[in-house]
Amino acid sequence: MKKIILLFIFLISFSLFSQQKKASEKLMLEIQQIHQNEKTMKMAWWIPTEFWQVVIEENNLGSQEQIDYIKSLLDDYTILLGGDYSFESSNDGAEFKVNNVKNNFAFYSVDGKKQTPLKDSEINQIVLGLLKNTLKPIFVQMLGKTGSGLEFFIYNNKKNNERIINPMSVGNFKVDIANESFVWKLPLVSLMKEKICPVDQQKMEGNWIFCPFHGEKLQ
Numbered sequence: 596m597k598k599i600i601l602l603f604i605f606l607i608s609f610s611l612f613s614q615q616k617k618a619s620e621k622l623m624l625e626i627q628q629i630h631q632n633e634k635t636m637k638m639a640w641w642i643p644t645e646f647w648q649v650v651i652e653e654n655n656l657g658s659q660e661q662i663d664y665i666k667s668l669l670d671d672y673t674i675l676l677g678g679d680y681s682f683e684s685s686n687d688g689a690e691f692k693v694n695n696v697k698n699n700f701a702f703y704s705v706d707g708k709k710q711t712p713l714k715d716s717e718i719n720q721i722v723l724g725l726l727k728n729t730l731k732p733i734f735v736q737m738l739g740k741t742g743s744g745l746e747f748f749i750y751n752n753k754k755n756n757e758r759i760i761n762p763m764s765v766g767n768f769k770v771d772i773a774n775e776s777f778v779w780k781l782p783l784v785s786l787m788k789e790k791i792c793p794v795d796q797q798k799m800e801g802n803w804i805f806c807p808f809h810g811e812k813l814q
Contacts, residue, residue: 619650621785628777633682638745639770639777640676643762644669645786668722672713673750673760675702679772680744693744699773700748704759705766705781712748722749762786790814 627640644666651657651665679694702710715723726747734742752759760768762783769778789798790813792806805812 617653618785619646619653622646622649622783625783625785626779630775630777635682635773636678636680637772637775637777638676638678638680639772641770641779642674642676643760643783645762645783649786668719668725670758671751671753672718672722673702673704673710673752674726675748675750675770676745677748677770677772678741678745680741691740693740694773696744696746696772699771700746701771702748702750703769703771704750705768710750712750717751718749 622645626642626646628638630637647665647669648662651662677696677700679696679699681692681694683690683692702712704710726749731745731747734745736742738745760766760781762781763786764781767778767780769776771777784800787800789800791798792809793811793814794806794809797806
């Protein structure tokens with residue numbers, strides 16, 4: 596258990612601060628969304644199990660056995676992070692304020708219905724400890740006041756022994772924070788196998804059908 600916690604600590608640290616252009620970075624661009632203007636900033640982050648798997652595999656951080664263990668822990672849950680912030684004018688300039696995102700967070704699953712987060716007693720205690728007692732303090736340490744405003748929201752992700760939200764399935768779901776919507780469209784392109792242009796053998800996005808340069812059907 597201690598090794599798994601240490602692995603998670605390293606993973607989250609690496610994923611937040613890595614400057615390398617890797618698969619995990621492309622995935623991060625799809626699962627993390629930030630809406631900001633002059634007065635407010637809202638953040639919504641979906642953390643599918645595949646995120647951890649991608650980071651582990653591309654950096655040789657663990658064995659297949661460890662990946663399978665993490666999947667067995669997390670596949671049952673839809674794990675979301677939310678943050679709500681505002682910028683208020685003061686005599687000293689702009690004040691960065693953390694708002695209580697718990698009062699303004701709503702999750703609508705692939706069926707369009709609003710979901711109720713699980714109670715702590717309904718969540719595997721290892722998962723609960725990893726997220727709220729291990730990762731939450733890391734966010735605070737790394738991101739300061741911004742990290743202190745991030746909250747975890749955990750929902751059931753299993754029906755008839757199948758994942759309700761699967762990053763490789765077609766569909767969409769959304770999160771509302773203070774009446775502002777964040778939508779995820781599936782499947783996630785960063786997890787799809789890249790296609791090849793038959794003309795110049797260049798790699799293309801997995802959800803593309805034709806090469807935008809040559810008009811040929813991708814392979």
